[in-house]
Amino acid sequence: MKLLNRAGLALLPREPYADWVNGLPQGDSPHQVMTLEMHRAEGTLYLIDEVFNESDFDQAIARHWRQMFENELAAWDEFGDHWPELLSREQFLEWFELKPQLMAIDLSAEPLMRAPLMDEG
Known part of the structure; x- marks a missing residue:
């Protein structure tokens, strides 16, 4: 067991995200309509730098919201x-x-394996 020098942000979808996913065109590979509960059953955990006070979480959100948003959107609409x-x-x-x-x-x-998902440039 190892303590990582990271904190985290557990991200859980809300209704607008579920509605957006369910409204996507099905194309060649139809996806199952998912309820909000189905989406929330598996959230995403984003690791961030260690935090020492509440404002550190706010700063991390301000710094990383776009990356998290784009990653969640790309899970359903890659391009x-x-x-x-x-x-x-x-x-x-x-x-x-x-x-x-x-x-x-x-x-x-x-x-611990690390594999970049997006250009870290």
């Missing part, structure tokens, strides 16, 4: 053809609930 025209922090907070997680503990004996 962004049907993304909202303008992405804003306000819209992100309407579409997702964020639950701050103070500590990250690694229970695995396996080495």
Whole structure:
């Protein structure tokens, strides 16, 4: 068991995100209509730098909201053809609930794997 020098933001979809996903064109590979509960059953945990006070979470959200928003949208529309025209922090907070997680503990004996999902440039 190892304590990671990270905190986290657990991201859970809200109704506008579920509505957006369910409104996407089905194309060649139809997806099942998902209820909000189905979406919320599996949130995403984003690791951030360690935090020392509540304002550190606010700063992390201000710094990373766009990356998180784009990653969640890309999970359903990889090329962004049907993304909202303008992405804003306000819209992100309407579409997702964020639950701050103070500590990250690694229970695995396996080495931690890192694989960049987007250009980190």
